[in-house]
Amino acid sequence: MKVLLLIFTIFLASALTGCEEGGSQDFDIAVLDLNGDGVADISYEESADGYFEFVDRNFDGRVDVSSFYGTDDKIVSSMLDDNFDGFLETKTWYAHGNPTVSVVDENCDGTVDILFVYENGVVRRSEKYVVTEGSSDGEIVQFEYEFGYPVSRTVIGGGVARSQYYERNKEYFDVSEVHGCK
Numbered sequence: 114m115k116v117l118l119l120i121f122t123i124f125l126a127s128a129l130t131g132c133e134e135g136g137s138q139d140f141d142i143a144v145l146d147l148n149g150d151g152v153a154d155i156s157y158e159e160s161a162d163g164y165f166e167f168v169d170r171n172f173d174g175r176v177d178v179s180s181f182y183g184t185d186d187k188i189v190s191s192m193l194d195d196n197f198d199g200f201l202e203t204k205t206w207y208a209h210g211n212p213t214v215s216v217v218d219e220n221c222d223g224t225v226d227i228l229f230v231y232e233n234g235v236v237r238r239s240e241k242y243v244v245t246e247g248s249s250d251g252e253i254v255q256f257e258y259e260f261g262y263p264v265s266r267t268v269i270g271g272g273v274a275r276s277q278y279y280e281r282n283k284e285y286f287d288v289s290e291v292h293g294c295k
């Protein structure tokens with residue numbers, strides 16, 4: 114997997130820079146520096162039970178995808194900064210390469226605001242907790258999906274406490290440490 118990724122990266126790097134690879138001494142830098150500015154955009158860090166892969170997709174010098182792979186090269190979890198504000202607000206867990214659960218902390222205050230539950234790698238259900246303005250309570254907006262497309266929208270509100278949102282989805286929030294903006 115890692116090897117395939119590196120091959121793809123080499124291909125992408127040469128496509129982006131339009132440069133032929135020269136001496137082998139530049140090889141490592143070229144592999145990891147997608148836009149050719151001399152700053153690595155993909156880096157790896159080994160850990161006891163696998164390795165991390167860090168990617169800077171928009172070349173601003175900040176990591177926006179952090180993925181953890183097991184020793185079998187299979188992805189275990191990933192964290193994503195989808196709006197490139199420097200906070201990795203989305204965390205996803207995987208089983209056999211497919212996503213199982215995603216949690217999003219939109220405002221990076223340490224509380225989860227959106228939950229996605231997947232079946233066979235395709236989103237099946239989502240729940241968003243929306244705080245009512247001027248109140249400490251809110252409502253829950255729930256979507257059901259078929260073939261990845263939303264087919265129903267249900268609002269459970271108002272005056273719903275955030276603790277109720279957590280209680281409803283306890284089995285997913287208990288999966289692991291979910292507060293991960295950093």
Ligand SMILES: [Ca+2]
Pocket residue numbers: 168169170171172173174175176177197
């Ligand atoms: Ca970035």
Ligand SMILES: [Ca+2]
Pocket residue numbers: 193194195196197198199200201202
């Ligand atoms: Ca973000």
Ligand SMILES: [Ca+2]
Pocket residue numbers: 217218219220221222223224225226
């Ligand atoms: Ca939040």
